[in-house]
Amino acid sequence: MKLIFYGLLIFSLTKATSQKSTPEDSQYVAAVVEFIMSDDVEDNIRNYIHYIEEAAKQILVSISAAARSNQIYVVVNGRELMDCTKNDTGEPCPELKEYIFNTNVVFDRNGAVIDRYRKINLFREYSHTPALSPDLGYFDTDFGVKFSHFICFDIMFQVPAVQSVQKLNVTDVIFSTMWFSELPYLTAVQIQQAYAYEMNVNFIGAGANNISLGNAGSGIYSGRAGALVSIMPGVPTTRLLVSRVPKIPGKVSGKYPGPIDDSLTNTDNLVIYTDPTLDTHVSRPLVPGFQEFTLVDKDVSCSFSIRLKNKSGDAYPHFRAVVQDGSNVYVNREIGVAACLVVACTTEDFKSCAQRYKNEESNVEIENLVIEMTTFKNTYNETLQCDNMLYLPISVRVNKLPLDPTNYTFVEESPITSNGSEKTKNEATATIIDRTKFLFKLNKPQTDLVAFGIWGRLFLNDFDHSNNESKSM
Template sequence: MYNTIIYLVGFLCLVGHSDQRSTPTDDSYVAAVIEYQVLSDINTNLNNYIRLIKEAADQDADIVVFPEMTLGSRRVPVPIHDALKDHPIPAENPGIYDEVLVKISTAAKENAVYVVINLQEVMDCENVTGEYCPEKKEYLFNTNVVFDRAGAVIDRYRKINLFGEFTRTPALTPDLGVFTTDFGVTFGHFICFDLMFQVPAVQIVQKNNLTDIIFTTMWFSEMPYLTAVEIQQAYAYAMNVNFLASGANNVRVGSAGSGIFSGKAGALVSIMPGVPTTKVMVARVPKVPGQVTGTYPGPIDDDVNHDNLVLKADPSLPSHTSRLLVPGYQDFILSEDGVVCRFKVNLKQTENTLYRYRAGVFSGVRTFDNVASGGARLCSIYACTGAEVDTCGKRFEQYQPKSVATFDELSIYATLQTPQTVESLQAHDIVYYPVSLKPSILPLNSNDFALEIQTMLGTVDLYNYTLLNNNVGLYSFGIYGRVFADDGKEPTPPIIEEEREETTPALVTTEPTPEPVPDSSVTICLSLILAVLSLTLVLMEITPC
């Protein structure tokens, strides 16, 4: 059994202790997120929370974020439309509120810091005021609660997209979690599986024009596209937001991963531990995402052993149209249902390389552990423990150094449908994420890749996703898209092995071609060819017989 590792990440040159709070005129604020080991005892958790709030505040944190469902299973009323309207500070009214609200309110007030927690909320519709109650019964919700510096409860958000959680009810109305601070930043916030859906993850940013999002989570990581920090960083990049992600830590079930991310600049600080861990992470966050100055901790990559961290495999991998890569140079196109992917790959393997690699394209519907289904479009390369498709998205039981390959060249040119705004939701119908995964179960640093996007005729986007660091080993690298119009449909069945085509009909070469100048006619012609191919495939889908 591992001992709990209690860390404190403090960089005095960045966030040295003082009583200075961030103000609306400052160009940044100080945030803290907690990676918190799951414990069952509510009193232990409350005492730990109070201590961690103080530790973060001692580093001048303006806001502290805790993970999903790490306080315990206690049922806590959060009467935001009733008692909290008249008595918003539980610390000053301990007789009318649950101990959880009272103690966290007290800690927020004593440390003059905003605090976001997640808990199991109970609402008794036989005895409640100001709430929507479709039935006269007791409801349980997965809920975020926000406290301001005075200890007042200022916002409550109920999870909309439950991941199983069969004893709980999804939010009865799709209300978004939004609150404004005294340092001039308005935050949106949502919970775990919500990240995969248009409402709230896309809507909350685009409808409210927000730049700062809080994410409480108990994520169950899945290779090769949806490990925790991988998708956290990808969301911050794609939505161009500051993203404060606080993750529950329980490596035995695959829960781990937290960080603070700033738009396209990537991780200001992040961690993906392979052992039981509690950790406070603090960073100064620019109010304009991506405009990072100074030195930041960045990814904390000091845990080389992730063998005990359980990772699932994407169940849609057998449904990908894929091709097994070979050592050396290859240049080819794969396509499926309107998605066209060109791969330029120079795969470098050594005598120590254990993994095989596939290039894949997918345009269909996947299941999320049979809890829900969702549309996906992607172009990617991913590691496999063997040559067969059913070995992909998996690791060997024990990590061995240099067991993954490197790439002297890796570029993916993806032709994908342009996202369109759903006016009733004020949110895009598709979102595309640049994903990648290293053996540390962390994504590439922002300076290790380049992504260029061009829109053709307002209907097709051309993505050029290129690896810049040729010395890094990879489990995956690709563009992962969520297509919300296909949510709820039957998952795409696996490709029957006898029908699987391992050869590619177009642009197959085994020798490197001269690299075109980015604005040259060669690049423009290639873009047009890919666009025409994609449009042709789309038209073939929608033209009546």
């Protein structure tokens, strides 16, 4: 295996003392690097070594001089070359040619390679080959935590994003990424936090940084507690993020760094794309005051209860309610999507929606917002040993960061039977349930929301146009 490194995550690791974390400890320490990429591979490697040493300084008070590589676990991401024109690959070759994979490699405290994961779902990586088989990445540690790990666009798909957690029964996920943020549902820190929340896992994400292309966003998250530390910088940034991580996701104690807010002067320097299909969805403009209504798109309905307060002058920004039951296409991959959303717009034109605005120009307060989504009931895939759907609570503010989970409530409500009535505890368990409801509401007024809603992935509706492979609900 020949690997050219271009990304870095550092995990650990240890307690905030010189003693290693053990299986009996209630937490471990993790670190990630938001990293500016260089075309000079040797320069990247020198920088990696620097940040490994810097992480060790922050995490360990003292280390044994004999400990190899600072006695921490390290995950690196890079391009792996498998040359099947030679006979020393150590694995079967489908064809006699060179294969290039996007690969995570895991090193233990002694510097030994203990796992490798090849990216399954590629995004505009025309020189790369998808993993030849959908093998999951995972490894055990000496402090009693098993990690799964995957790469960037993989988070959008059932394999590995859902399967690796549910089949392997892990509560801690490692994520290397060069993410292209897209409003309103898929900005980097927004999707990282939403995934950690709904999957109820500790999520450790390290992002490459190139703001002119839209690449930024790293963080460490703990289940329903949200971000222990996160960053979505608007300027070129290389920065080490370190936090204690509870072994039980969401069970946080003590102080944590929390989200690192960007300077207001830097906010608009990061390129953020917009879903080009958004204005084709069913929508309704919102008006000042109280409004209550339902929007329907095919088999998904969204009931909205909203109160907007216009503080002075003409309302700005404008807001719309949106519902979607359909699909989005990303590089020949058509993905099934169901969504309910309230989104900010710079004008009354739907095409202006999902755009950031200057917070100081806002004169609209969202006093109350409740979304009730009636949608497809989740099912279980016996073959993959994981769920066929994933519904995420998404939000993003003007500062490019999501709301703290204390600011909202997200719950699945009563499932619905096939005859349309809600299932009660006294009904026979033999009743077929094919619909369900989700409730997503604000817990306090907000003045800087760009988007707030439920984004569902319907994996059975996915279609790979490059392979002409589809699934059907």
